[in-house]
Amino acid sequence: MNEDKRFYTFVFAPTAKSPLRKFNVHHRVIYMILGFAGVGLLTVGYGMYVIAQHAVVVAKLNLTQLENRRLREQNREATSKFDLLQTRLAALDTTQRKLAETSGVGRSADLNRVVGQGGPGSIEGGDLSSIEEVTDALESELRQIRVVYDKNQMKLASTPTGWPVRGYISDGYGSRRNPFGGGGYEMHSGLDIATNHGSSINATADGMVIFAGSHSGYGNIVVIDHGYGLTTRYAHMSSIEVTVGQHVARGKKIGAVGSTGRSTAPHCHYEVRLHDRPVDPFNYLSIGRS
Numbered sequence: 001m002n003e004d005k006r007f008y009t010f011v012f013a014p015t016a017k018s019p020l021r022k023f024n025v026h027h028r029v030i031y032m033i034l035g036f037a038g039v040g041l042l043t044v045g046y047g048m049y050v051i052a053q054h055a056v057v058v059a060k061l062n063l064t065q066l067e068n069r070r071l072r073e074q075n076r077e078a079t080s081k082f083d084l085l086q087t088r089l090a091a092l093d094t095t096q097r098k099l100a101e102t103s104g105v106g107r108s109a110d111l112n113r114v115v116g117q118g119g120p121g122s123i124e125g126g127d128l129s130s131i132e133e134v135t136d137a138l139e140s141e142l143r144q145i146r147v148v149y150d151k152n153q154m155k156l157a158s159t160p161t162g163w164p165v166r167g168y169i170s171d172g173y174g175s176r177r178n179p180f181g182g183g184g185y186e187m188h189s190g191l192d193i194a195t196n197h198g199s200s201i202n203a204t205a206d207g208m209v210i211f212a213g214s215h216s217g218y219g220n221i222v223v224i225d226h227g228y229g230l231t232t233r234y235a236h237m238s239s240i241e242v243t244v245g246q247h248v249a250r251g252k253k254i255g256a257v258g259s260t261g262r263s264t265a266p267h268c269h270y271e272v273r274l275h276d277r278p279v280d281p282f283n284y285l286s287i288g289r290s
């Protein structure tokens with residue numbers, strides 16, 4: 001048997017003057033010591049690695065908690081904004097319901113369906129899309145109301161309103177005794193408004209002049225077409241200040257009071273016709289006035 005006799009010899013002196021001491025250590029012992037040292041180092045290294053990893057995890061956790069808090073805060077804000085939006089939409093819906101009723105537009109928006117769902121504080125995707133849906137419906141409804149409103153505005157501007165000239169009514173609409181004597185009754189197709197010669201006569205609604213000139217008994221006359229089957233006539237003028245085809249707005253001066261045609265004194269004979277049939281202009285004098 002060949003025993004391994006390799007030794008390492010260590011020589012050292014405790015002090016400078018003391019005699020040298022030496023001892024032998026078997027090489028296996030040295031390897032064992034080195035081996036333990038190596039394992040120790042590895043263990044320490046691994047331990048440090050684990051500690052570092054832990055620190056990273058803790059840091060990440062802290063960040064996540066911070067982010068969580070921020071998101072919770074955001075969520076709270078969004079929820080309260082959502083509630084506010086629902087409230088504002090409900091107010092808008094109420095106003096618009098009245099508008100729709102007044103203008104005869106059928107309701108397409110139904111807010112109750114949305115507000116009834118989920119209740120305040122819940123911010124579900126479904127609720128948000130319903131809010132969007134209702135907003136769209138309100139918008140399209142508002143467009144329809146706008147169309148009706150514009151149409152009404154146009155009709156209102158085209159409806160004879162007020163007096164064509166300042167004065168007093170010297171003769172009303174309807175059958176009357178012949179003012180030129182000779183007995184008998186005749187149909188008076190308009191109102192006679194007496195005033196000074198030369199007073200200005202104004203259009204009582206927006207429209208287009210379809211006649212301006214002299215016409216037998218009417219003398220100098222202007223006829224304005226307002227659309228919707230409505231026309232007005234202003235007769236016995238001393239002068240005419242518009243021409244056929246001209247568009248006039250309500251209040252526009254179209255001529256002056258005179259006594260041309262079949263007339264006994266300066267006055268404006270004012271007619272309103274619906275589908276070319278005379279109606280009582282008196283009913284139109286006070287339209288739009290309170």
Ligand SMILES: [Zn+2]
Nearest residue numbers: 190191192269
């Ligand atoms: Zn008359």
